[in-house]
Amino acid sequence: MNQKIKLIINPVAGNNAFQKAKDEFHQAVFALLGDVSTAFTTAVGEATRLAQNALRDGYRTIVAVGGDGTINEVVNGFFEDGRPVSPEAELAVISMGTGGDWVKTLELPEELHEAAKRIAEGRTKLCDVGLLTCRSSDDRPVQRYFINIADAGFGGTMVERVNQSTKALGQFFAYLIGLLRTLAVYKNKPVEIQVDDVFHATQVVNSVVVANGQFFGGGMWVAPEAKLDDGLFDVVIIGDVNRAEVLANTHRLYNGTLGRHHKVTTLRGKEITLRSEHDVYIEADGELPGKLPAKFQLIPTALRIIC
Structure with a gap:
């Protein structure tokens, strides 16, 4: 070169x-x-x-x-x-x-x-990029780009625990242990969700996943149909699942079948807005930018990637 x-x-x-x-x-x-x-x-x-x-x-x-x-x-x-x-x-x-x-x-x-x-x-391809606008933990405005997946709810709490723990056992076990530790204490929260003009509801959720890529959490295949260059987010809403349901369906996170669960809703859109009266934290590409309220906007073909 x-x-x-x-x-x-x-x-x-x-x-x-x-x-x-x-x-x-x-x-x-x-x-x-x-x-x-x-x-x-x-x-x-x-x-x-x-x-x-x-x-x-x-x-x-x-x-x-x-x-x-x-x-x-x-x-x-x-x-x-x-x-x-x-x-x-x-x-x-x-x-x-x-x-x-x-x-x-x-x-x-x-x-x-x-x-x-x-x-x-x-060899290159043009990929979409997400733009996240939210509030920091001390309530300052935050704007952050992400290229893979952002997640409000359970994932934000889990990533915080993973980042604070040792990675000596490797990525799979780091995230699996983080999932189990978070599951022991996390409580689902009501979130108002709007996806473009096609979906608007307030419901108790475990997580709302806004996916540009397919994988997060060290190999969890949460959005198997997501494409990096289709101009759309894949949105995965994990509803009011309890601990037993999470444990019984953990395999779905890794084999790409989570969307088949009756408490999971999948949508597509370019702009997603989330609000809550509770503290609901966000992770984006494994980083912790802040909490709700948040807006996720898709910027099409914004970045050239060598692939």
Whole structure:
């Protein structure tokens, strides 16, 4: 590749996955991509600033090296004040994190050499991006882009627990343990839901999932029909399920059949608004931006991805 490439690396993602594979990384990635520039994150949110600065400096390809949270931060660096910083720029990903959910939808390789080879080949597609507007935990306005899935309710509480726990057992067990710990204490809450002009209701829910991609929560296949470039969110409303129902149907989260449960509603739309009189927290691409009220808006073909 003859264009300028910037690698933004989260060295502690995936239980220090980069540090453990540093030699292999150098042999695989630098051999295939050649003379590239690297930057390492040292704090939460830093990948956004690094991506924006790189794009302003003329880098054409930004490679996020880490997990879903790192990817989310880098994606946010592609936009400023609602506009792309560099419309022709491309995002590439080398997955080294806990979740790895967005790369599953794109079917990107996890092996380092194959991931670098895919970047070197340079095939791209335009993907949709979500724009989330909500309130922070201390009630400040928040605006955040997401590329995979946002979830209000159970998922926001679960991700908080996962992020506070060890990832030493790997992504599957980290999220499964987080699910079980959250299930022991979480109470479903009434939420007012509006999807475009086709659905408007207030109901007690466990979660409302707004999906651009198909997977979240370390491999949970919550939206099997979602496409990254169809101009629509897939909305999965998980109703007033109790603990026993969650446990009895956990397998549905992993085999893509959750939508068949009688307390689950699936819809599609471009703009979703959620409100509640209770504190209902949100996760977006594994990050925790805030709580309801929230609006989720789809921006079609907003980001060019190397895939």
